[in-house]
Amino acid sequence: MKITELFERGEFVVSAEVGPPKGFHIENILEEAKTYLSGITAVNVTDNQSSVMRLGSLAVCKALKDEGLNPIFQLTCRDRNRIALQSDLLSAAMFGIDNVLCLTGDHTKMGDHPQAKPVFDLDSVSLLHTVTKLESGEDLGGNPLIGEPPKFAKGAVVSPCSDSVDAQLAKMERKVAAGADYFQTQAVFEPEKFIKFMEKAKQFGKPVQVGIIIPKSAGMAKFMNNNVAGVHVPDEMIEELKADKEKTKAGITGVEIAARIIKECKPYCQGVHIMALGWESKVPALLEQAGL
Numbered sequence: 001m002k003i004t005e006l007f008e009r010g011e012f013v014v015s016a017e018v019g020p021p022k023g024f025h026i027e028n029i030l031e032e033a034k035t036y037l038s039g040i041t042a043v044n045v046t047d048n049q050s051s052v053m054r055l056g057s058l059a060v061c062k063a064l065k066d067e068g069l070n071p072i073f074q075l076t077c078r079d080r081n082r083i084a085l086q087s088d089l090l091s092a093a094m095f096g097i098d099n100v101l102c103l104t105g106d107h108t109k110m111g112d113h114p115q116a117k118p119v120f121d122l123d124s125v126s127l128l129h130t131v132t133k134l135e136s137g138e139d140l141g142g143n144p145l146i147g148e149p150p151k152f153a154k155g156a157v158v159s160p161c162s163d164s165v166d167a168q169l170a171k172m173e174r175k176v177a178a179g180a181d182y183f184q185t186q187a188v189f190e191p192e193k194f195i196k197f198m199e200k201a202k203q204f205g206k207p208v209q210v211g212i213i214i215p216k217s218a219g220m221a222k223f224m225n226n227n228v229a230g231v232h233v234p235d236e237m238i239e240e241l242k243a244d245k246e247k248t249k250a251g252i253t254g255v256e257i258a259a260r261i262i263k264e265c266k267p268y269c270q271g272v273h274i275m276a277l278g279w280e281s282k283v284p285a286l287l288e289q290a291g292l
Contacts, residue, residue, distance in 0.1 A: 001070055002098050002153035003042050004181045007207040013271030014292055015042040015072060015184070015209065016283055018064075020055035029060065030067055036280045038069065040287075042099055044184075044273070047074040051111025058088055062095045072155065073097050076105030081121040082130065082140055089134055093150030101155035101184065102127040125171075125178050128154055132179035156180040158208075159230030160197035161190050168230075169200055176204045184273040185211040186230045189237060191264035198268040207270035212262060214254040214279050214286060218242045251282045259289035266290075 006013050016037050018029055037043055043064055047057040061071035073092050075085065092100065104124040108116040122130060130140055137149040156175040162168050172183065188194045188210050201208065215221050218241040221233035237257055241248050248254065262272055272292070276283055 002151075003070075003072070004153040004207075006041060007182060007270055011041075012266070012292065013042070013207070013209060014040040014274070014287065015044055015271070016040055016274040016276055016280065017044040017046060018060070018276075018280065019046045019049055019278075020057065020060045022052070022054050024055055026055065026060060026063055030063060032280045033064060033069055034067055036283050039284070041271075042070045042072050044072040044074055044101060047076045047103070047105070048079060048111075049106075051078065051106045051108045051113070051116075053111070053113055058092060058095075058097075061092070061097050065095065065097060070099070071097055072099040072101050074101045074103060075127065076103045077120055077122045077124065077127055078105030078108065078118050081119055085122060085127060086130060086134060086139055089131060089152075090145075090150065093152070098151060099153045099155065100131060101157070102131065102180075103157060124156060125174050128156060128175055128178035128180050135179075154179050154181045156183050157186065158183050158201075159186040160201070161186070161188055161193040161232060162230040165197055165200070168197070172201060172204060176206055180206060182206055182270075183208045185209065187211045187213040187224070187228075187275060188261060188265060189213075189215075189231065189233045191261055194265050195268050209271035209273040210262070210265045210269045211273050211275060212258050212286075213275045213277065214251065214258045214282055215241060216251070216254055216277070216279065217248060251279060251285075254279075255282055255286050255289060258286050262286075262290040262292070 003013050045057045045060045057074050061073045064071045102124050108118045131154050135149050137145050158172050159168055218238045221238045224231045
């Protein structure tokens with residue numbers, strides 16, 4: 001099911017993210033997804049996240065769909081040229097996977113194969129244009145597709161807590177013009193910044209899911225502050241994570257923080273996207289505490 005259909009009905013859309021393994025055995029991922037994520041709208045499958053080689057996103061999407069879940073196919077431009085990107089999109093359509101999230105992708109220097117040559121034939125904006133072009137019945141070369149063209153719910157990302165809000169709004173505008181139907185945000189830890197951003201972003205008329213990470217520790221929070229663009233965990237949250245180490249280690253503090261952020265942001269967005277980072281088991285408790 002296209003998640004855009006749910007947005008159109010006015011539903012608050014909840015999605016969560018899973019990362020494929022470094023191998024081809026996915027029994028544990030499927031079991032965790034069915035156990036902890038079956039009650040949400042859709043499951044994003046990352047595409048060699050952080051430039052670390054893993055099992056392909058499309059294969060895991062197909063396996064999740066076969067288990068009755070609704071996958072979102074994350075597709076990055078780092079590893080494929082425009083021919084391969086279009087081919088993978090057609091493959092997704094053949095499998096009945098109709099949700100896609102278009103990303104530029106992290107540089108290969110960040111990952112476990114830093115010697116790999118990055119492609120970046122397209123970026124996230126031109127990839128959105130590519131999907132729109134395929135939906136019209138033609139490929140990027142102007143060649144007609146055979147049969148009914150694919151139809152996708154086309155997603156994009158934005159960083160509402162970035163230091164340069166105007167630059168993010170400009171990117172968002174370009175992505176809307178290229179065909180973006182909905183947006184998922186980078187992780188939000190500063191609701192007041194998110195709310196101010198959304199006041200300006202509502203001009204585009206596109207649904208936005210606030211991005212949520214359950215913070216696992218003070219060390220993780222500091223790492224994100226130092227290494228993840230557009231993310232800042234306030235000092236008071238870091239102190240909260242330090243206050244009771246056992247409570248934090250059990251995930252209780254992180255869930256409380258994440259639930260509080262969702263509650264503050266919910267009136268200003270159309271959904272939430274949870275990046276559990278291995279803590280999929282915490283998602284049900286998070287949704288319960290957030291009142292979802």
